Amino acid sequence: MANHVSSEKRARQTEVRRLRNRANMSAMKTTVKKVLEAVQKKDFSNIDALLRDAQSVIAKTRQKGSIHKNNMARRISRLNAFVNKARNAQ
Template sequence: MANTPQARKRIRRNNNRAEINGARMSRIRSFVKKVETALEAGDKDAAAKALKEAQPELARGVARGVMHKNTVARKMSRLTKRVAAL
């Protein structure tokens, strides 16, 4: 258990950040899932539109430090390739 005031504050901050970061990751996953759903349906227009909406969300995840930039680059690249292949 935390004994110092600094350690108590750190626990509070960590809990708050974990909640915020969890919400951010959930939001990002939802946007990516929209793209994948459109891809599975074979709807190129919907997939392209969903990808255009997902890209800034992924980039924001990197800027906020929730995701690693190479992970996001790989995801964007793969999704873009799949949309183009439709």
């Protein structure tokens, strides 16, 4: 447990940030999961909108500082590659 005023404040800040990051990550994972499910169901009619939303949420998660910029780039790249591969396979 924290013994100093400054360390108590730091503990409070850390907890708030942890919860905020957790919510951001959860939202990001949910949107990515929607895209993956649409590809699995071969529902290519609305996949462009889902992919655009997922890219936006991933970028916003980066903007809020929950993930590193290379992590954002890798996630978006892999998601695009997955969708493009599924489109070409049909």
